[in-house]
Amino acid sequence: MEQSPFRPYNDLFSPVTWRDFWIxxxxxxxxxxxxxxxxPFWAFDLSIxxxxxxxxxxxxxxxxxxYGEAGTYHxxxxxxx
Numbered sequence: 670m671e672q673s674p675f676r677p678y679n680d681l682f683s684p685v686t687w688r689d690f691w692i693x694x695x696x697x698x699x700x701x702x703x704x705x706x707x708x709p710f711w712a713f714d715l716s717i718x719x720x721x722x723x724x725x726x727x728x729x730x731x732x733x734x735x736y737g738e739a740g741t742y743h744x745x746x747x748x749x750x
Contacts, residue, residue, distance in 0.1 A: 676692075690733060691731065691733070691734055697735070697738060698740070715744055716747075718742040718743055719745045721742050722741045723738050725737075726739055
């Protein structure tokens, strides 16, 4: 994993906007995805998806992550479910 270059403190990134920059965060999905998707994984006893398709919502570039993402997760078929 590549280390981010040093940058001096800037109020622009605080308290939460750091998440919108690729150098510091992973966008909305990387920031809240683990929290938002935890309940369905537990409720349906899901395992690792076999395929994931993610579509950015809004504009992004090499520095700024999109405002949000929409995605489709495909899970392998399970016996009895």
